[in-house]
Amino acid sequence: MPETRPPLELAGRSLDEIAAAAVIRGGPPVDRWNPTHCGHSGMRIDREGRWWHEGKRIEREALVRLFASVLRREADGSHVLVTPVEKLDIEVELAALRIIAMTHEGDGKTRRIAFQVSDGSAIILDGGHPLRFVDGLPLVTVRGGIEASLERPVWYELAELALADDPPGVWSSGVFFPFPAS
Template sequence: MSSNEQALAALSQQLEGQIAPLDQWSPQQCGTIDIHIVADGRWFHHGTEIKRARLVKLFASVLWREQGQYYLKTPVEQMAIRVDDAPLLIVDWRLATAQNAAHPAVICIDNIGREFVLGAQHPLLIHADPQGQKLPYLQLPYGVQAKLARTVYYAWAEQLAQPQGEEFIIYSAGESFSLGG
C-alpha cells in the first residue's frame, strides 16, 4: 500500500470510527416498525416528525439495507422501515489533501453530521428517478445510500467537475466519478 493510500485509509477510518458493527450481528427479523423517512430526509414515527436530532442520529447509526429494503438493526432484532428515496442526504462537503495525492479527497457530510470520503469505499452512484432524471447518491456503509443535495451537486459541478466528452467527472481519493452528462 502506497503512502497516499495509507493516508487516505487513515482519514477514512478516523471519520468512520463511530459506525456500529452491524455486519457482525445476526438478529431475528421482527416485522416492521412505523418509521417513515421521506424524500427530503425527515424521519417520522406514527406520522409525527422526529425532531430530536440525537434520536434520528441514533436510528441512523443502526440503518441497514438488504435487497432494497431498509431496516433498523440491533444485536437482537431487525425491523423493516419505510424509506421514500434515500434515508440520508449529503448536505455539505470539504476538501482534504493527503500528502503526495494527485487529487484531494472530497469529504461528504450527511444531514446528521457524519463524514465520509468519496472514494473506492464510498463511491458516487447515479440512479434514474421514476421520471428518468439521473440523480447522484453516495454509497455509505451497510448498503445505505445518501442522496446528494442539489446545493452540493451544483457546487461540485461548478468547482470540481471536469468535462470529459458528454460527462462531467470529479476526482477524489485517487478515483474518478461521473456527475452525469
C-alpha cells in the same frame, strides 16, 4: 441526556484529519447482528431525508442520528433498524441519509472530496464510497449499501467541480466519477 457521539464537522479540518476522525468514530456492528425479524417499525424516510414515525415527523436530530446508527441495508435492498435483539423494517423512499456538507483538497486526479453525512459521520469519496446517479439524482454509498442523497447546496458545489472537467465528472482518491450527459 447529552449525545455521546456528536456529529463530525468538516470545517477547519484537513481531509487526513476527517478520515482519521471517521475511523475513530466508527459505529455499532450492525452487520454482525442477526436477530429475529419483529415486524415493521412504523417508520419511514421520505425523499427529502426526513424521518417519520406513525405519520409524525421526528424533529430531534440527535434521535434521528441514533436511529441511523442502527440502520442496515439488507441483501434484497430493503432497510431495517437492527439491534442485537430485534430487527424492524423501515421504508426508505430514495436514500436513507443526506450529504449535508462537503470539502475538498487538491485538483484533478489528486483531488479528494470529503462529505459530512446527516447521521453524524463523514466519508471520503472513493471506490468504497462511490458516487452514482439514479434518474439524474446523485447518490453516495456511505456504509454497507446505505446511500445518501445530496442537499441542494452540496449538489451545486459538486456540480461546479464536475463541470470544470471534460468530460464532466469529479476525481476523488484516484477514482473518476463521471456525471451523466444531460
